[in-house]
Amino acid sequence: MRFVHLAPLASCLVLAAACGDDGDGPAAEDTESSDSTGMPAAESGSMMTMTTVGMGSTGSTGATDTTVAGSTGPDGSTGQDSTASSGSDSASGSGSSGAAACGDGIVEPLMLCLDPGRALGVGPMPGPTWVGTGLFDDDEGYDIAVVAADASELVLLRGDGSGAFGGQHAEPLQEPSVRADIGDFDGDGDLDVTVLAPDDPHAEFALGDGLGVLSTAIVYSMGTAPVTDIAAGHFNLGALGDIAIVRASDSVAQFIADPTTDNGGGGTTTFDVPLASVPARIAIADFDGDGFDDAVVSYESAAQLTMIRAVAPLDLMVTESAAVDGPALEIATGDFDGDGNTDVATVIPEDDAVNVLLGDGAAGLGAASAFGVDEEPVDVVVADFDGDGTLDLATANRTADTVSVLLGNGDGTFAEATHIGVGEEPVALAAADFNADSAADLVTADRAGGGLTLLLTNP
DSSP: OEEOOOOOOOOOOOOTGGGTSOSSOOOOOOOSOTTOOOOOOOOTTOSBOOEEEEOSTTOOOOOOOBBOTTSOOTTSOOOOSSBOOOSSSOOOSOOSTTOOOTTSSOOOTTOOOEEOOOOEEOOSOOSEEEEEEEOOSSSSSOEEEEEETTEEEEEEEEEOSSSOEEEEEEEEOSSOOSEEEEEOSSSSSSOEEEEEETTTTEEEEEEEOSSSOEEEEEEEEOSSSOEEEEEEEOOSSSSSOEEEEEETTTTEEEEEESTTGGGGTSOOEEEEEEOSSOEEEEEEEOSSSSSSOEEEEEESSOSEEEEEEEEETTEEEEEEEEEOSSOOOOEEEEOSSSSSSOEEEEEEGGGTEEEEEOBOSSSOBOOOEEEEOSSSEEEEEEEOSSSSSSOEEEEEETTTTEEEEEOBOSSSOBOOOEEEEOSSSEEEEEEEOTTOSSSOEEEEEETTTTEEEEEEEOO
16 A cells, blocks of 8 residues: 655645635524524634634534634734645645635635634534535535534524525434434435444434435444444335445445335345454445445454445345554545545544545455545535536544545546634535535535534635
């Protein structure tokens, strides 16, 4: 395996005034929630600000201002202790005469622009542990779904397409949850959420009505505790969404077809695949291009990934394992080198790195290449953050309280990471274009901070 270290590439972390607006930035939006964060407006000296969505009962955000080295903070400091490093001495984004600048609408590869946001109050919902995004209502704004280890509810924040979230819906759950995923599990064309209760293992299905309301109607019980992850996919020829889980108790990946049939009480088909060790996470994608979803599994203590290939509807088999640099956690997939094959990115927390393995189109993975990120990455997402049509990576770094963004070069390699401060103990993140500007944005679930942090791009 090889550790890839690329020369620094300039990123653009700028004020709203440098990103093409009037410099005032969007105002904080008032809500009816009693735990509104009351986060102050961006100070004029800060190079980058973020939206923190408070979810704790006290309204504490746990967020910190983030500045670029060399800029002046609100207190007159240079911001050397808390940096969003760009890999260059200056990250003003102004460039030379005629060069692209953040906010001018000109897409420039390897230029990352982050814009001020606004604070929203939601809750009380302490300790968020999973966050996902999707279009749950009839507008064009991406919405945010959240679950927490310390709250028995699923919260949906409804986006309006401008980067603001004007309403929320809370759906009670039987038990707190740490994992969830999004799919269409009842075949009605509307997005639903499946939520995993790991210790008394069952999946609750919150079915969407297409108008931004989720109703928990179906519970599917599964096996012996603990179940460490759940993922949505499509493993048969039916119209309903399927799920896959990994169980630590017997080191098995189980694929469950049509789990909402008969209200979760029967009529489903399951297929078990033995694994080499205690599994950590499972991710779903079509790795061989045959139209059926396959899976890849990471392990709690083994430095490898295992590919599980669907050779026919619900006929799955382990095809091979691929070595990584250490025990991996979350997995994300995408085509990083533009060859039409699905590739894999996974975080290696003990190495402060993300490993990238390129797919061969036949459910095989190549050698791992490592790219450094900040301390203890625990989640990774794939999206286009600079709007250049090339996939990028972002990791949530639990110990560092940061997000690391690695812009893709289009050949399976990535530029040096830019680190951006978020709330306290980010344990999950998701990406979507919340403000409809053609570049993906980020939202993190900050477990100790008790909230969400929203980072909006502005190419």
